[in-house]
Amino acid sequence: MSRQRSIETILASEYVTIGELVRLTGTRYSTLKFYTEEGFLPFKQEEQKLTRRYPREETVQRIAYIKKMREEGKTIPEIRGILYEQDGDTKG
Amino acid sequence: MKNVSITQQYLLCVLNKNGKLPAFGLEKPLCLSAAGVLELLMENVFALDGKKLTVQLPLPEEKAYLRPVYDIVEKKQPVKFEAIVEYFSFTFTDTHINELIDSLGASLVQMECVQKEKGGFWGGKNVYIPNEADVDSIVQSIRAELLEDGELSEDIVALTVLLNKSGDLQKYFSAYEKKDLKKRLKEIKNTPQNEMIQKVVEYIDSLLCLIVVAAT
Numbered sequence: 001m002s003r004q005r006s007i008e009t010i011l012a013s014e015y016v017t018i019g020e021l022v023r024l025t026g027t028r029y030s031t032l033k034f035y036t037e038e039g040f041l042p043f044k045q046e047e048q049k050l051t052r053r054y055p056r057e058e059t060v061q062r063i064a065y066i067k068k069m070r071e072e073g074k075t076i077p078e079i080r081g082i083l084y085e086q087d088g089d090t091k092g
Numbered sequence: 093m094k095n096v097s098i099t100q101q102y103l104l105c106v107l108n109k110n111g112k113l114p115a116f117g118l119e120k121p122l123c124l125s126a127a128g129v130l131e132l133l134m135e136n137v138f139a140l141d142g143k144k145l146t147v148q149l150p151l152p153e154e155k156a157y158l159r160p161v162y163d164i165v166e167k168k169q170p171v172k173f174e175a176i177v178e179y180f181s182f183t184f185t186d187t188h189i190n191e192l193i194d195s196l197g198a199s200l201v202q203m204e205c206v207q208k209e210k211g212g213f214w215g216g217k218n219v220y221i222p223n224e225a226d227v228d229s230i231v232q233s234i235r236a237e238l239l240e241d242g243e244l245s246e247d248i249v250a251l252t253v254l255l256n257k258s259g260d261l262q263k264y265f266s267a268y269e270k271k272d273l274k275k276r277l278k279e280i281k282n283t284p285q286n287e288m289i290q291k292v293v294e295y296i297d298s299l300l301c302l303i304v305v306a307a308t
Contacts, residue, residue, distance in 0.1 A: 002243070002245055002246065003134070003245060003246050003247060004245040004246070004247035004248065005245075006095050007094070007095050008095075017236075017237075017240075017242070018236045018240055019233050019236035019237045019240070019245075019248075021236075022229065022232045022233050022236045023229065023233060026225075026229065028228075028232050029232045029233075029235040029236040029239070030235075032236070033239075033240075048241070049241045049242070050241065050242050050243075051240070051241065051242025051243055052240070052241075052242070
């Protein structure tokens with residue numbers, strides 16, 4: 001079993017857990033869980049039942065972007081559409 | 093984004109809105125002092141050989157808030173874990189536990205996690221009003237580990253079992269989530285790597301039994 005990582009170590013890591021995203025972004029766990037289930041936050045998971053790992057920089061930026069859109073008054077379906085379009089463009 | 097240790101986190105989670113521990117009940121002082129011992133065990137500052145605690149390393153500067161715990165173990169070593177926890181919680185006055193709370197409180201003031209004020213019956217006691225956002229951040233971290241698949245960190249396991257022991261854990265989970273929480277707590281109990289934390293829980297249990305026996 002490992003110890004909880006310090007903020008300094010987390011900030012130097014390529015991948016982070018959802019708990020570490022809570023600490024990094026100050027976003028509630030249930031919100032991050034919802035964003036993950038909606039497919040807004042891509043993650044790596046070696047096997048089912050193992051810890052999900054999120055690319056730190058990209059995910060922190062993505063959460064800030066979603067927050068900004070929420071503050072602008074965009075609804076979740078609108079945000080979903082915007083993100084899918086962008087992700088589609090990136091992948092395409 | 094603050095590095096708050098398990099003892100500091102435990103205190104933040106159990107302080108009431110007036111910045112105090114509840115006046116009645118020994119569970120919280122008992123678990124708070126156990127958290128201090130556990131934190132120094134996890135940092136290898138203390139060693140637990142059988143049932144006795146000894147000092148292995150000097151107290152790191154960044155753990156200065158645990159000075160009251162460190163000093164008493166250093167003075168009495170080798171000393172039973174229960175004796176240390178009793179020292180902070182089973183006394184006629186609350187001098188020892190207040191000394192620990194003041195030490196932790198000062199570190200939390202520096203980190204801007206609490207606001208220090210004067211309170212108590214005569215207004216002569218220090219109270220530490222917890223910052224709600226910081227408490228919520230701790231609760232969210234616990235939820236993020238306990239309600240997710242995958243490995244739990246040692247710190248979250250320790251904090252979880254202590255909060256559970258003092259009856260403060262359940263309030264952070266909805267009725268719907270309690271089934272998952274129960275499963276996780278069972279898993280923690282049955283994981284051999286949690287042996288040291290389990291030992292601490294057993295010590296706390298035996299002390300709580302003593303209180304019940306003494307009261308009847």
